[in-house]
Amino acid sequence: MQKFLFDLNRDRAVQQEFRADRPAVLNRYDLSAEERGALETGDIGLIYVLGVNGQLLMHYAALLGMPWADYIAAMRAGVSRHGPVRAGVYAMTTGVDEKVANV
Amino acid sequence: MSLVFAGICSHAPGITGRTHLADPLITKEFHDAYRGMGEELAAVKPDALIVVAAEHFGNFFMNNMPSFAVGMADSYQGPIEDPQWLGIPRTTIPGDAPLSLRLIREMMQTVDLAYAEEWKFDHGIMVPLSFLTPRYDLPVIPMNINCQGPPLAPLHRAWALGEALRRAVDSVPERIAVVGTGGISHWPATPDSGKVNEEWDREFLRRWQANNKPAMLSYTDEATYRDAGQGGFEIRTFISVAAAARGRGQVQFYRPIPIFAVGCTVATMSIEA
Ligand SMILES: [Fe+2]
Numbered sequence: 001m002q003k004f005l006f007d008l009n010r011d012r013a014v015q016q017e018f019r020a021d022r023p024a025v026l027n028r029y030d031l032s033a034e035e036r037g038a039l040e041t042g043d044i045g046l047i048y049v050l051g052v053n054g055q056l057l058m059h060y061a062a063l064l065g066m067p068w069a070d071y072i073a074a075m076r077a078g079v080s081r082h083g084p085v086r087a088g089v090y091a092m093t094t095g096v097d098e099k100v101a102n103v
Numbered sequence: 104m105s106l107v108f109a110g111i112c113s114h115a116p117g118i119t120g121r122t123h124l125a126d127p128l129i130t131k132e133f134h135d136a137y138r139g140m141g142e143e144l145a146a147v148k149p150d151a152l153i154v155v156a157a158e159h160f161g162n163f164f165m166n167n168m169p170s171f172a173v174g175m176a177d178s179y180q181g182p183i184e185d186p187q188w189l190g191i192p193r194t195t196i197p198g199d200a201p202l203s204l205r206l207i208r209e210m211m212q213t214v215d216l217a218y219a220e221e222w223k224f225d226h227g228i229m230v231p232l233s234f235l236t237p238r239y240d241l242p243v244i245p246m247n248i249n250c251q252g253p254p255l256a257p258l259h260r261a262w263a264l265g266e267a268l269r270r271a272v273d274s275v276p277e278r279i280a281v282v283g284t285g286g287i288s289h290w291p292a293t294p295d296s297g298k299v300n301e302e303w304d305r306e307f308l309r310r311w312q313a314n315n316k317p318a319m320l321s322y323t324d325e326a327t328y329r330d331a332g333q334g335g336f337e338i339r340t341f342i343s344v345a346a347a348a349r350g351r352g353q354v355q356f357y358r359p360i361p362i363f364a365v366g367c368t369v370a371t372m373s374i375e376a
Contacts, residue, residue, distance in 0.1 A: 006164050009161075048293075053160060053252075054292025055159035055251060062185055063185070068121060068124065072294055089253065091293070094298060100298050101296060102362070
């Protein structure tokens, strides 16, 4: 998942292809059904909980047209729905209802 | 002695990308301090600027992650991020490949480095440059310390990198400025974004200003992650600058600005033999 987002963030050709045909791009990556579903539908909350590094994820959210406050809210909603972040060093340490920077 | 300037500063993307959500007066005070550092830098007429940054999976990824990397190109592109999102237009930044080569050769005497002839600058370099050299007219030599994907180089190796950098800079006739960019404590790109451990930051800055090597190197990654977030790993860049400058620090600006996701910092350090 991180590999796909790394490629997507760096490469405008991948971004164009992804906009035109998400499944075709995602076929090239080794993804579980859960990961693939999350990427295909732009489920930021689930992708966050699966442990994707925030430095990759925030650009994916921007590419999907999500304003900053919506991105933060989507991650919180993901933790509410799916439980704590499962891997990596971008875990949530604040409460589900907190608004740290007023967003 | 050809190190002519040393400083540290924040690089969080919100500093340029989320100004519309911030208090304009506080933003102005911070941006003015940042630009002031650029004026100080210009006043010593450097021939090149080394930016010791902590990038964020822009160029270096988990398929092949160097602890330390140095750019070796005659020009670089940036930002790698969406320019609208970052609030910085895409541009070409001059480099100096022959100078990079001489510096890398000398640094390699004591520190194993990766080098890169291609490098797209991310916010870790572009945000600082947009204030320090806004006309992008000064050759830049990018350096990266992996602060993103553990395992990370221990802090004493970041110190050793700074020592090697100083020795290399002293070995060339050019006038060189060095700036470290990053943390201090922050939890960027998570729902915690905006959380800052101000007391931890001020204590780190005290240690940095005093150039207290044992105190700066005494943080463990476990404690840093707990007290300062994953963004706190970026203290490595500030530690390298202290090792290179050997002087005493002066903080021009420090203030947590939550919507920028970091305790916004601008500081310089005197250069001692
Ligand atoms: Fe960073």
